[in-house]
Amino acid sequence: NAGVTQTPKFQVLKTGQSMTLQCAQDMNHEYMSWYRQDPGMGLRLIHYSVGAGITDQGEVPNGYNVSRSTTEDFPLRLLSAAPSQTSVYFCASSYADRTRGYTFGSGTRLTVV
Amino acid sequence: SQKIEQNSEALNIQEGKTATLTCNYTNYSPAYLQWYRQDPGRGPVFLLLIRENEKEKRKERLKVTFDTTLKQSLFHITASQPADSATYLCALPENNNAGNMLTFGGGTRLMVKP
Numbered sequence: 001n002a003g004v005t006q007t008p009k010f011q012v013l014k015t016g017q018s019m020t021l022q023c024a025q026d027m028n029h030e031y032m033s034w035y036r037q038d039p040g041m042g043l044r045l046i047h048y049s050v051g052a053g054i055t056d057q058g059e060v061p062n063g064y065n066v067s068r069s070t071t072e073d074f075p076l077r078l079l080s081a082a083p084s085q086t087s088v089y090f091c092a093s094s095y096a097d098r099t100r101g102y103t104f105g106s107g108t109r110l111t112v113v
Numbered sequence: 114s115q116k117i118e119q120n121s122e123a124l125n126i127q128e129g130k131t132a133t134l135t136c137n138y139t140n141y142s143p144a145y146l147q148w149y150r151q152d153p154g155r156g157p158v159f160l161l162l163i164r165e166n167e168k169e170k171r172k173e174r175l176k177v178t179f180d181t182t183l184k185q186s187l188f189h190i191t192a193s194q195p196a197d198s199a200t201y202l203c204a205l206p207e208n209n210n211a212g213n214m215l216t217f218g219g220g221t222r223l224m225v226k227p
Contacts, residue, residue: 004156031214033214035217040219041219042202042219042220043202043217045215058214059114090156090157092156098215099145099147099164101149101159101162102149102159102215103159104156104158107154107155107156
């Protein structure tokens with residue numbers, strides 16, 4: 001059982017480039033979400049999805065897009081990378097009953113130069 | 114929106130002692146509160162959940178309390194071990210609705226010295 005798989009683990013982008021962070025889960029979880037983690041800021045919610053075809057914005061959505069065409073996959077797209085998007089990105093999934101806890105991926109460390 | 118406060122300073126304790134970490138929130142009392150452990154370079158791992166009508170929850174050497182009057186949860190690790198060294202995060206639903214997404218605190222780093 002792989003859980004939540006994120007790729008790539010590390011990425012360096014130049015300002016203005018675009019890229020997609022991949023996230024896949026094999027637990028048939030309904031909910032999926034993307035967080036970024038910065039020193040002193042904790043985990044901040046970027047976008048989330050409560051099911052295939054449904055997405056919504058979190059606390060810090062600007063500069064990012066998401067889609068949820070299948071239950072398993074929830075990619076995060078950076079449209080035009082900026083140095084302020086340098087961060088560690090975590091994908092998380094859960095059952096609709098959030099009291100069962102979130103399962104996180106191992107993260108993607110992104111540096112924008 | 115909810116604001117969660119965890120001590121940003123690292124907590125250093127001696128092996129065998131009890132570690133106590135604090136999570137304070139500022140607005141409404143949530144339906145539940147969760148605790149996660151995060152190791153360097155890894156994603157958080159779910160540990161425990163405590164509901165608003167529960168005063169205390171235990172799991173092996175872990176104990177969590179929830180005081181809705183103080184708007185505070187305490188996370189205890191008894192007989193701490195160096196392997197318990199990690200950052201511990203608390204999280205609760207964004208709005209006073211168990212169906213909403215989780216908001217996380219900044220975490221407290223625990224260092225257990227042998």
